Amino acid sequence: MGAALAMRLVVRVAQALDAERLIPITRAHVDSCLYHGQASLDFAQRLLDGGARVSVPTTLNVGSLDLLHPELWRGDPEHAERGRRLMEAYRALGCHATYTCAPYQLSDARPGLGEQVAWAESNAIVFANSVLGARTERYGDFTDIACAITGRAPNAGLHRTDARRAVLVLRLAADVPEALRDADALYPVLGIVVGRRAGSRVAALDGLPPGLSEDRLKAIGAAAASSGAVAMFHAVGSTPEAPTLEAALHGGQPEAVVEITIDELRAARDALSTADAVPGAPIGAVSLGTPHASVAELHHIVAELAGRRVHPDVELLVATSRGVLAAAEEAARRLQDAGAELLVDTCSYLGPILRPTPLPVMTDSAKWAYYAPGNIGARVVFASRRECVESAVRGRVWRDPALWGDA
Amino acid sequence: MNGHVLAPGTAAGEALVLDEPLSLWGGLDPNSGEIIDAHHPQHGAVVTGRVLVMPAARGSSSSSSVLAEAARVGTAPSAILLGEPDHILAVGAAVAEDLYGARIPIVVVDPRQLASIRAGQRLRIEGDGRIGPG
Numbered sequence A: 001m002g003a004a005l006a007m008r009l010v011v012r013v014a015q016a017l018d019a020e021r022l023i024p025i026t027r028a029h030v031d032s033c034l035y036h037g038q039a040s041l042d043f044a045q046r047l048l049d050g051g052a053r054v055s056v057p058t059t060l061n062v063g064s065l066d067l068l069h070p071e072l073w074r075g076d077p078e079h080a081e082r083g084r085r086l087m088e089a090y091r092a093l094g095c096h097a098t099y100t101c102a103p104y105q106l107s108d109a110r111p112g113l114g115e116q117v118a119w120a121e122s123n124a125i126v127f128a129n130s131v132l133g134a135r136t137e138r139y140g141d142f143t144d145i146a147c148a149i150t151g152r153a154p155n156a157g158l159h160r161t162d163a164r165r166a167v168l169v170l171r172l173a174a175d176v177p178e179a180l181r182d183a184d185a186l187y188p189v190l191g192i193v194v195g196r197r198a199g200s201r202v203a204a205l206d207g208l209p210p211g212l213s214e215d216r217l218k219a220i221g222a223a224a225a226s227s228g229a230v231a232m233f234h235a236v237g238s239t240p241e242a243p244t245l246e247a248a249l250h251g252g253q254p255e256a257v258v259e260i261t262i263d264e265l266r267a268a269r270d271a272l273s274t275a276d277a278v279p280g281a282p283i284g285a286v287s288l289g290t291p292h293a294s295v296a297e298l299h300h301i302v303a304e305l306a307g308r309r310v311h312p313d314v315e316l317l318v319a320t321s322r323g324v325l326a327a328a329e330e331a332a333r334r335l336q337d338a339g340a341e342l343l344v345d346t347c348s349y350l351g352p353i354l355r356p357t358p359l360p361v362m363t364d365s366a367k368w369a370y371y372a373p374g375n376i377g378a379r380v381v382f383a384s385r386r387e388c389v390e391s392a393v394r395g396r397v398w399r400d401p402a403l404w405g406d407a
Numbered sequence B: 001m002n003g004h005v006l007a008p009g010t011a012a013g014e015a016l017v018l019d020e021p022l023s024l025w026g027g028l029d030p031n032s033g034e035i036i037d038a039h040h041p042q043h044g045a046v047v048t049g050r051v052l053v054m055p056a057a058r059g060s061s062s063s064s065s066v067l068a069e070a071a072r073v074g075t076a077p078s079a080i081l082l083g084e085p086d087h088i089l090a091v092g093a094a095v096a097e098d099l100y101g102a103r104i105p106i107v108v109v110d111p112r113q114l115a116s117i118r119a120g121q122r123l124r125i126e127g128d129g130r131i132g133p134g
Helices: A002-016 A038-049 A077-092 A122-132 A143-150 A186-198 A214-227 A262-271 A295-305 A322-327 A329-337 A366-376 A385-394 B063-073 B087-100 B111-115
Strands: A022-024 A028-030 A058-060 A152-154 A168-172 A203-206 A233-235 A256-260 A285-293 A315-320 A341-343 A361-363 A380-382 B004-007 B011-017 B051-054 B079-082 B106-108 B122-125 B131-133
Touching: A002 A022, A002 A038, A002 A143, A002 A152, A002 B004, A002 B087, A028 A143, A038 A077, A038 B063, A038 B087, A058 A077, A122 A214, A122 A233, A143 A152, A143 B087, A168 A186, A186 A203, A186 A214, A186 A256, A186 A262, A186 A366, A214 A233, A214 A285, A214 A366, A285 A295, A285 A366, A285 A385, A295 A315, A295 A322, A295 A329, A295 A385, A322 A329, A329 A341, A361 A366, A361 A385, A366 A380, B004 B087, B063 B087, B079 B087, B079 B122, B087 B106
Parallel strands: A028 A058, A168 A203, A168 A256, A203 A233, A285 A315, A285 A361, A315 A341, A361 A380, B011 B051, B051 B079, B079 B106
Antiparallel strands: A022 A152, B004 B106, B011 B122, B122 B131
């Protein structure tokens, strides 16, 4: 019964995508565990009552609340209870209680090159396709768990080799300073520009340093999937299907080659701030870890704190997964000793988690900056991670004047 | 006018024509049926009982949940006409029917024909994807 419903939904998606057949998948990542209303619970209960279980290893995306630190929830307890019940329901369907938007950071959840999977959550989709070379279409609520139960996905879109060809080349212009290319801060902003330029098309990014870290590629993808509908990009010299530009283009010609100039990047950076970002202005909070911080990023934050404490008037919130937290106990302890709060299982822009403040919130995440004003009414100052950490210590906006080479 | 059926059903209602694509997640309040995306040209319009006409769906894959929730509450549009296929909304409609018996037909229409639909025009959608005056 539950399995039949799941199959009906997969077939409905296949018809909408004009797929002629279904293909087997090896894994799934499910976003349906985030509460959007009673319908979320009714659907999960229908599957459970029908005896459905996932048939492939399945990870879970973030839910509404932090099950390990429930005291961080500041909203309606009834809403929290519904969110918790939904998170539990998906576990009962056989999914792993990972509750992270960055399942690719969990060593046993990473699909390999060419592996057919069904992933939901926009940043995870773009990471799976681009950085891991696994193959997934953009799946979402209901469809993700339906694929996990049936172990099938439509043979359409990015599951197929032809759809993975770059049709657009975005090249970093010569006026982008060398030092900025080596700074983490460039990559979320570049991602915003990629999303605007590419829309839903697959773009090849050229002119970037080779061998970009997974954290930088994560930042590009999360931002590009916020400002556009990007489900895959190629970073020439970094991602597995783009050892060369020719490989990313599958030997074909692009529709267009566009240069990304420093002016376009600076404008995109400035548009991510919705609050006055003058150095010295007081801030109320700093939110890091969207998508969830990796072990390496937790270590960077510890290093940037350099043994200092967070300013007493500022809440420094670092979001990560329970899996990464368990793998970085020492870094986590040092963050807490410095006065930072660690959040797992959810994200601070999804609900009432940050301490209410009339002051702006600083973030190093383009995705957080993009969604938090609408979702939780935050006024945002976008900055680099180092600027965020330094500002959290000082209680006021601190800027690195050299970073962007601004006049 | 004839279209490709993504979710079957018959419906009638006044056309609510959107000038830009809408993401239901973050864009539609399922409790009121109101368009809440402050950047959208039709911000403040109510979709309930209307034939929602839009060039494309946009954005979040959680829009299927919002459509199913709107169907549960009773604030959903009577039908959706799109200029290009969207599997997220198609699944939302399928779940709404399975859970609540609510049918929200979704039909993909040639974009030029879609553009000829005027706001407020009464439309009737047939189970085979035919669209005529309501």
